[in-house]
Amino acid sequence: MIQGESPDRSYKWLVVGMLWFVCFFNYADRQAIFSVFPLIKQQLALTDVQLGVVGAAFMWMYALFGPLAGWLCDRLPRKSLVLGGLIAWSLITALTAACHTYAELVLCRALSGLGEAVYLPASMSLIGDYHGAGTRSRAMSLHQSSVYIGTIAGGAISGLVGQLYGWRWSFILFGACGLLFGFVVAKFLAEPVRGIAEQQAGTPSLPAPGSLSQQLETLLMNPIVRLLMLAFVGANFVAVVFLTWMPSFLYRKFHMSLSMAGLNGTLYLQLSSVVGVLCGGLLADFLARKFAGGRMLTQAVGLLVGIPFLFLTGWAATVPAVILGMICFGYCKGMYDANIFASLYDVVAVRQRGIAAGLMNSLGWLGGGFAPIVIALAASRYGMGPSISGTALVYLASGLLMFLAAQRTIAQAKPRG
Numbered sequence: 001m002i003q004g005e006s007p008d009r010s011y012k013w014l015v016v017g018m019l020w021f022v023c024f025f026n027y028a029d030r031q032a033i034f035s036v037f038p039l040i041k042q043q044l045a046l047t048d049v050q051l052g053v054v055g056a057a058f059m060w061m062y063a064l065f066g067p068l069a070g071w072l073c074d075r076l077p078r079k080s081l082v083l084g085g086l087i088a089w090s091l092i093t094a095l096t097a098a099c100h101t102y103a104e105l106v107l108c109r110a111l112s113g114l115g116e117a118v119y120l121p122a123s124m125s126l127i128g129d130y131h132g133a134g135t136r137s138r139a140m141s142l143h144q145s146s147v148y149i150g151t152i153a154g155g156a157i158s159g160l161v162g163q164l165y166g167w168r169w170s171f172i173l174f175g176a177c178g179l180l181f182g183f184v185v186a187k188f189l190a191e192p193v194r195g196i197a198e199q200q201a202g203t204p205s206l207p208a209p210g211s212l213s214q215q216l217e218t219l220l221m222n223p224i225v226r227l228l229m230l231a232f233v234g235a236n237f238v239a240v241v242f243l244t245w246m247p248s249f250l251y252r253k254f255h256m257s258l259s260m261a262g263l264n265g266t267l268y269l270q271l272s273s274v275v276g277v278l279c280g281g282l283l284a285d286f287l288a289r290k291f292a293g294g295r296m297l298t299q300a301v302g303l304l305v306g307i308p309f310l311f312l313t314g315w316a317a318t319v320p321a322v323i324l325g326m327i328c329f330g331y332c333k334g335m336y337d338a339n340i341f342a343s344l345y346d347v348v349a350v351r352q353r354g355i356a357a358g359l360m361n362s363l364g365w366l367g368g369g370f371a372p373i374v375i376a377l378a379a380s381r382y383g384m385g386p387s388i389s390g391t392a393l394v395y396l397a398s399g400l401l402m403f404l405a406a407q408r409t410i411a412q413a414k415p416r417g
Contacts (some may be wrong), residue, residue: 011190012130014191016139017049019123022086023143024150025178026116029093031154032174033109035247035262036167043167044102048379052372055244057106059369061340062113062340062363070358071212072349081122089115094175097168106159119355123303124341128353129192133288136345141338143280146272148277148334152263159262194351208334215355224347224412227405228296229360234398235303235336236309238391240368241304241375242269244284247327249384254319269330276302277332286340288346289365292413295339295346296406305334307392336402347409351352 033040037051046054073081089112096108123143131139158170170407215260219225247265250256258265280298287294313325341357378387 014037015114015130016127016143016187019082019126020143020146021181022082022119023123023146024084024105024153025090025174025181026119027147027150028157029112029174029178030116030156031151031266032158032170033096033244034244035155035159035258035265036170036181037248038160038161038251038258039162039167040105043079044105046102048103048376049343049373051304052244052376054105055240056369057109058113058116059240059365060113060316061110062117063364063366063369064093064315065114065117065360066121066362066365067355068076068358069118070355070361071215072118073112073121073354074215074359077191078122078126078190078354079185079329080131081118082126082189083182083185085115085118085122085180086185090107090175090178090182092175093171093178095294095366096171096175113322117358117361120361121354124345125194125353126192128341128345129194129349133346134285137281137284137288137339137342137350139281140340140342141277141284144277144281144334144337145274145341148273148330148391150272151243152302154303156259156268158261159247159259162262163258169291176397183245187235212355214353216359219348219352219356219359223403225344225356225402226416227408228262228344228347229363229379231299231398231401231405232340232364234394234401236368238394238398239333240365241391242373244372245375245379245388250319250322254386256324263417264319265322269333272327272330273337273376276331277338279331280335280338281342283335291369291410292345292346293406293409296402296409297341299336299343300330300399300402300406302335303395306336307399309393311389312389314385319399351379356388 034276040046041048041051042053049313069081092108092112092115096105096112098289099105099108124140127139127143128136134372148355154174157173158167161170161173246269247261251258251261280302284298287298309325309328309332311325313322313329316322316325339362344356345353375384375387378390382390
């Protein structure tokens, strides 16, 4: 597609497909380390808290760079940011295999977070331009499914490769595959006109303020944006707990092998999230055509219904009960995840999509970055299972915030004909 032309129906879904694979590597690369935590802990003689810092280093750097990454996304070609980020984090992932000290491991994880930070605001902005309000939730939910498949692949393959060949080879494998896919992105991904979906719908695209500080101030003055971001902080905190500690939890409590713990710690939760995210996208697009705040209401339902299953996952005494909890919780989590950025785009200007996504991602992962350490400390006193169950309270707070955001959006909206 030539820049400036209207995206045809087939190509706009091809864009989602290409970004799906980039996001797949994004999450496979970041998840790979958690399945081999037991091997790294033994080889480098680390404590659980030190492992928590290794996990948090990625998230802190990812979060700190998020607003700047979003600001750059609103000014630079999104294709260049997607491709540059893919190459950078794939190289760093491969270099992680050369780490022999705790400090080197923390550094590589931090640099990986820096490379991955540019991807999400750039990809969400691209999808927002290729897909108007009528298909935006479905497009973003389809893209979101790659998060779960990538997480499964990262956890399962890393655990298997680590068990057979040592923990370093999984990083080499994922890094090399990401670099190879960069050639596909370079050849086939095209940069669209910013705001083209809204222009076709007759909605004017307002210019964004010029400076980073002005844009951040404008966004944070919006009370609905603040509610959405606070809810995301809580929801992402819980998600990070599962990404970081579920393989180790299963390995320790049920004495699973490393590969089985990595597989079971990701498979059931993430596959059910795929179903949930696709259902959440369909439901949200339907409700959004009926009334303002429909996407947010879908998210609120997902969070609130997921609370008992989240509690069950950490508290259950048998593997089947844990699996049931993960499946049901994953489905509800997917309903929320499908509309994280689609809901945000309902209440921010077109020219601020990059910075809005970057800021939300930054705050969510900044809060989530403390999750590995908080749970490690809590587990030392209460045990890993009860600590995981306790995150149900965080989900309750996020669900109430999302319900309030939906209520305010409905109240502020003009009547729709």
